[in-house]
Amino acid sequence: MRKLLLPFCLLILIFIISCNPKEQNQTNEIETKDIDKKDSIIAVEVDSAQIPKSILYHGNLKKAIQWKDEVGENLVILSESGxxxxxxFKHEFDDSADFELFAYHFSLDKNNLQIWKMYDFxxxxxxxxxxxxxSQFPIITDLDKNGIAEVWIMYKVGCHGDVSPVNLxxxxxxxxxxxAMRGENQVKVGANEYIGGEYKLDKSFDSAPNIFKDYAIQLWKKNVYKN
Structure with a gap:
């Protein structure tokens, strides 16, 4: 009887040991999914009717994006004067025109406090x-996974009467x-000939996580040439 009982006990022990790693792996998978979900930031586009009336901005609304991160509820507005x-502005020419671009970041949890404003013209x-x-901007990311969103904006500004690059x-x-990353857009001037496209990264990227610089270069290469 003892001879039969010993192999049976060994079989039960082997079965328990073989099951435990599987259960542990399942737990790790669930925890990983929860962490990824927590670290992700979901941004949604809102229209002018959803912007609090106490928030003031210049120009005509181009796009507004809202999200929540570790800081709280946030809103970014892009607008243009047309x-x-x-x-x-000082005008040298009677028939000249102006064009202004505005971007704003507001904290909705802090009485619509303006966090920053960007302006160009x-x-x-x-x-x-x-x-x-x-049009695909602003892009909201959390590349360094610190719970605070990064807001990416890309635009061009220029004045010219020919086919040449403008500031990007x-x-x-x-x-x-x-x-900031500044340079020129790229334009096609021949069958297989392009000009422009150069860029320079601000020194602020020197002390930033490498992933910021890598993503900036990726965005630049993807958008530097637009018909």
Missing amino acids: YHRNEK VADCPVDIEAEFY KLIMYEGNKKY
Whole structure:
């Protein structure tokens, strides 16, 4: 009887040992999924009716994005003046035009406190103005997984009467910390010939996580050439 009992006990022990790693793996998978879900930031586009009336911004609404992170509820607004003539600028030409771009970040949990404002413009342009936010921006990320969103904005500004590059800028904020990448867009001037596309990273990227720089270069390469 003892001879039969010993192999049976060994079989039970082997079965228990073989089951435990599987159960542990399942637990780890569940925990990993929960962490990924916690670290992800979901941003949604809102329309003008969903923007609190106490929030003031210049220009015409281009896009508004809202999200929640470790800081709280956030709202970023992109707006443009369109072609107009702003008398605050000095005008050399009677038929010239101006174009202004605005971006704002508000904290909705802190009485709609303005965290930062970005402003750029083309002034006194007597020929063609190229000024616009790229439509897929702002992009909201959390690349360093610290629970605080990074806000990416890309736009071009220029005044020219020919086929030539204009200023292209990629701006990123994490909180009120600004990172910038500046250069020119790329244009096609022949069958297989392009000009422009160069860029320079601000020194702020030197002390930033490498993933910020890598993602900035990725965004630049993806958007530097637009027909």
